[in-house]
Amino acid sequence: xxxxxxxxxxxxxxxxxxxxxxxxxxxxxxxxxxxxxxxxxxxxxxxxxxxxxxxxxxxxxxxxxxxxxxxxxxxxxxxxxxxxxxxxxxxxxxxxxxxxxxxxxxxxxxxxxxxxxxxxxxxxxxxxxxxxxxxxxxxxxxxxxxxxxxxxxxxxxxxxxxxxxxxx
Numbered sequence: 001x002x003x004x005x006x007x008x009x010x011x012x013x014x015x016x017x018x019x020x021x022x023x024x025x026x027x028x029x030x031x032x033x034x035x036x037x038x039x040x041x042x043x044x045x046x047x048x049x050x051x052x053x054x055x056x057x058x059x060x061x062x063x064x065x066x067x068x069x070x071x072x073x074x075x076x077x078x079x080x081x082x083x084x085x086x087x088x089x090x091x092x093x094x095x096x097x098x099x100x101x102x103x104x105x106x107x108x109x110x111x112x113x114x115x116x117x118x119x120x121x122x123x124x125x126x127x128x129x130x131x132x133x134x135x136x137x138x139x140x141x142x143x144x145x146x147x148x149x150x151x152x153x154x155x156x157x158x159x160x161x162x163x164x165x166x167x168x
Contacts, residue, residue, distance in 0.1 A: 004027050072092055
């Protein structure tokens with residue numbers, strides 16, 4: 001078994017963490033284990049290894065730019081908690097830690113929006129919602145320009161789109 005960090009040396013240090021009945025395993029060589037501070041519990045971050053080298057540091061730098069530690073109002077989760085577990089505490093954490101998460105996700109993935117496969121039923125709903133949003137924006141623009149004929153036409157199209165959305 002090879003080291004998951006350097007991918008060169010044989011792994012001699014095997015870490016296992018169980019969080020909410022899910023097992024996360026990391027296999028490291030002796031050098032990478034020392035480098036990551038595995039022997040020093042204060043310097044070791046499983047989140048860094050699971051999410052990529054320096055991942056939690058990116059998040060911490062982005063969210064501590066204000067100088068105060070950011071804490072989720074809903075669940076009390078902090079950056080330190082994220083660094084320890086590699087997980088967020090609740091859905092509100094995504095909003096609270098948004099700046100740091102964007103940097104983190106961009107480093108892990110090719111972007112921050114899903115562009116992969118979507119089930120056909122979901123694709124239809126997304127398409128309908130996008131069409132509706134586009135029509136509503138056009139309606140606001142027509143009203144702002146005082147083009148009430150176009151606005152009336154757009155209003156009717158919006159009604160039809162909402163009706164079709166409810167029927168689906």
